[in-house]
Amino acid sequence: MALPSALASQLESIRRQCADRSPCWGDEVRHIPVERYYDSGIRDAEVEQLFRKLPLIAAHSSELAPGQALAHDAYGVPMLLTRDADGRARAFLNVCRHRGMRLVQHAQAQDKPAISCPYHGWTYRLDGTLRHMLHAEAFGPCAQGERDLVALPCAERHGLVWVVPSPGAAIDLDDFLGGLNDELPFHEIESLQLFRTIDAEYAANWKLIVDAFLEPYHIRVLHRDTIAPFFTDGITAAERHGPHISSLVARRTAQERVDAKGPMPSTTDEVRRLATPSHVIFPNTITIFHPDYLSLITLYPTGPETLRWTHRMLVPKDKSTPDWTPHWEKTFSLIEQGVFQKEDIHCAVNIQKGLRTGANAHLTVGRMEQAVAWFHDAVASRL
Numbered sequence: 604m605a606l607p608s609a610l611a612s613q614l615e616s617i618r619r620q621c622a623d624r625s626p627c628w629g630d631e632v633r634h635i636p637v638e639r640y641y642d643s644g645i646r647d648a649e650v651e652q653l654f655r656k657l658p659l660i661a662a663h664s665s666e667l668a669p670g671q672a673l674a675h676d677a678y679g680v681p682m683l684l685t686r687d688a689d690g691r692a693r694a695f696l697n698v699c700r701h702r703g704m705r706l707v708q709h710a711q712a713q714d715k716p717a718i719s720c721p722y723h724g725w726t727y728r729l730d731g732t733l734r735h736m737l738h739a740e741a742f743g744p745c746a747q748g749e750r751d752l753v754a755l756p757c758a759e760r761h762g763l764v765w766v767v768p769s770p771g772a773a774i775d776l777d778d779f780l781g782g783l784n785d786e787l788p789f790h791e792i793e794s795l796q797l798f799r800t801i802d803a804e805y806a807a808n809w810k811l812i813v814d815a816f817l818e819p820y821h822i823r824v825l826h827r828d829t830i831a832p833f834f835t836d837g838i839t840a841a842e843r844h845g846p847h848i849s850s851l852v853a854r855r856t857a858q859e860r861v862d863a864k865g866p867m868p869s870t871t872d873e874v875r876r877l878a879t880p881s882h883v884i885f886p887n888t889i890t891i892f893h894p895d896y897l898s899l900i901t902l903y904p905t906g907p908e909t910l911r912w913t914h915r916m917l918v919p920k921d922k923s924t925p926d927w928t929p930h931w932e933k934t935f936s937l938i939e940q941g942v943f944q945k946e947d948i949h950c951a952v953n954i955q956k957g958l959r960t961g962a963n964a965h966l967t968v969g970r971m972e973q974a975v976a977w978f979h980d981a982v983a984s985r986l
């Protein structure tokens with residue numbers, strides 16, 4: 604696929620910054636009030652306005668084969684995802700229409716000819732329609748569809764399954780993703796395969812994690828013993844697509860290429876070797892396109908000062924055979940434990956501990972961190 608124009612202009616910006624040896628920064632210093640990271644009213648408004656109204660990424664397409672179902676609990680609403688024989692992904696509340704039992708238990712997809720309630724056996728097809736009730740004559744007549752599973756708005760695009768966790772809500776990914784619809788195909792997310800998912804809860808506000816992935820300012824210090832040697836200091840190009848943010852963080856190889864007056868890259872693989880593409884897909888998803896795999900991170904505010912972290916490692920299909928497993932195991936533990944847990948998440952948790960001390964009325968966002976302020980503006984404008 605040809606380089607999307609937004610990505611081409613980010614690459615050109617990186618080329619110029621490397622050539623001039625001068626990072627291009629934002630215009631203003633901004634201040635984020637600390638209450639935004641612990642106020643329970645703000646957290647409740649975020650859940651209502653962002654996590655119940657917007658399309659959220661619930662799975663990678665490879666997690667659900669035709670004829671399978673899985674339980675999804677990461678967003679505070681018990682959801683059930685299915686893919687029926689015709690290949691269509693659907694989402695429902697994971698709640699039986701008889702007396703409300705949870706229907707599917709497993710977060711990992713399982714083959715299911717039908718979904719049978721473990722309590723009294725009401726059975727549903729994967730399209731959510733009620734197929735069978737034991738002793739149906741014990742129940743009066745009902746209107747067509749009245750006892751079907753409650754569907755949630757669901758759509759599949761760019762290799763991802765998106766759900767709005769509110770029955771009856773609308774879902775319009777053309778409108779919601781805007782310019783990201785042009786850029787995401789370049790990253791070939793649908794060609795990947797899930798390798799591993801880590802689900803964990805941490806004592807920090809969810810936005811502290813997003814903040815950490817929106818600025819390269821910290822790489823040199825926080826990540827000095829892990830990933831810093833692979834990156835240039837502070838050279839990045841970021842762009843807004845509505846509330847979403849797309850950025851490219853220059854790797855050392857970008858500086859070397861520009862110094863050697865070599866051509867700038869145009870294919871997906873070449874781009875990732877020179878600069879790391881990353882997104883905040885509003886409100887709660889972070890992508891990091893490492894040179895040969897994708898970290899897809901979704902977040903949920905389980906409370907004002909706690910978050911749920913779900914990190915999916917997605918690898919190329921042709922490198923997902925068993926002989927690749929030791930390589931990905933090692934890679935995943937380096938990035939998830941060594942970098943994310945010990946460095947980025949460790950910082951978020953330690954910032955949270957000091958937010959209520961009165962040391963800071965606000966957190967300060969410098970000109971190298973302007974995308975952090977963009978994200979907070981996008982959140983605040985929707986509450």
Ligand code: FES
Pocket residue numbers: 699700701702703704720721722723724725
């Ligand atoms: S609660 Fe599901 S069949 Fe009774």
Ligand SMILES: [Fe+2]
Pocket residue numbers: 815816821822826947
């Ligand atoms: Fe980081």
